[in-house]
Amino acid sequence: MVAEGMGDEQWRERLGRDEYRVLREGGTEAPWTGEYVNEKRRGVYRCRACGSELFASDTKFDSHCGWPSFWTPMAGDRVRLLEDDSLGMKRTEVRCANCDSHLGHVFYGEGWDNPDDARFCINSISLTLEPAPGE
Template identity: 45%
Template sequence: MVKKIERSEEEWKKILTPEQYAILREKRTEMPFTGKLLANKEKGTYNCAACGQEIFASDKKFDSQSGWPSFYDVISSDSIELVDDNSHFMHRIEVLCGSCGSHLGHVFDDGPKPTGKRYCINSAAMQFEDKE
């Protein structure tokens, strides 16, 4: 079970960079092909940049050519929360951190086997932890 973390928006502003705050707390999106983790091929985990919750393992990362880091599965189903997102005149499924509720990105049904999922995640929403 994931431990829930609650902080005020003022506390988040002190902890996060302005870019991280805009993405994680205000649900913004970084420009495609600009994220620092897009081309990362190291072995390890991708954790929520706000609270450190482990979300994705490097062996589930793939190049979707979408411009954002993409994964076909999560480490644990309770590490994320999926929410309907009807913003921008379309329906998508938003991916939130299961621990702190921060916006990570969106998930789509056009990924590779075995899940068929493509978790399209902002680099600034994650911190990479090297496991080698």
């Protein structure tokens, strides 16, 4: 796992251009282009930047929004939630708690059938999937 506190130059060397734009600059990949939008294999989704375990595949669901959606992180302390009003609307940004990389946003109150009525809308490029054995 990558230690917290890496400098900007180290991140640029470690990540590809698009990965850097999303993970370190808070960008967003285009909808329906990410490798995990339609992924069905079981496993653990990790932060692409540092390798921290973030989401279990059994919390992934089809929200038809163009990005992978999860109803909860693996544990509450795996992610940080920050208020984001950068586009003139109130949203909640999701960041990796270990390396502070941008992952996506979480939305509540949309009517999803999960315990918190939550949709963690996460960029595929922010994640890597570690498939379960046999997947």
